[in-house]
Amino acid sequence: MNERIVVGAALYDDGRLLAARRSAPPELAGGWELPGGKVEPGERCEDALVRELREELGVEAEVVERVPGEWPLAKGYVLRVWTARLRSGDPEPLQDHDELRWLAPDQVWSVEWLAADVPAVTAALAVA
Numbered sequence: 001m002n003e004r005i006v007v008g009a010a011l012y013d014d015g016r017l018l019a020a021r022r023s024a025p026p027e028l029a030g031g032w033e034l035p036g037g038k039v040e041p042g043e044r045c046e047d048a049l050v051r052e053l054r055e056e057l058g059v060e061a062e063v064v065e066r067v068p069g070e071w072p073l074a075k076g077y078v079l080r081v082w083t084a085r086l087r088s089g090d091p092e093p094l095q096d097h098d099e100l101r102w103l104a105p106d107q108v109w110s111v112e113w114l115a116a117d118v119p120a121v122t123a124a125l126a127v128a
């Protein structure tokens with residue numbers, strides 16, 4: 001069911017959106033994304049998102065709402081996005097990323113988002 005879904009979080013704290021810069025793989029390194037990752041077989045998307053944010057950033061987050069839409073990634077994967085709220089912890093780039101940035105509304109387009117994340121971020125801003 002969920003084999004080809006990648007979940008991403010539009011994670012907000014204090015009105016700012018978290019962007020994460022990928023350190024791997026080489027073709028994506030340097031690009032900014034909404035943090036998240038692949039849903040495991042049998043796992044609910046929302047649970048995968050909470051797990052990924054814990055693993056990648058060391059934080060506890062609460063999923064708020066689905067951002068309408070679905071965006072194609074490589075290899076038949078699709079990206080789905082939820083807005084989320086930081087519950088505890090201070091995000092750190094523990095895996096996959098080498099820099100994190102909290103973006104105020106007027107800074108959202110100051111980073112070079114990965115291609116799939118451009119429409120996803122646009123859609124996330126429309127619901128937040």
Ligand code: DCM
Nearest residue numbers: 006008033034036037038073114116
């Ligand atoms: N991906 C993306 N944008 C995101 C999250 C992930 O383009 N916001 C892509 C990068 C990888 C794939 O999805 O090709 C799987 O992500 P991960 O390696 O984090 O599991």
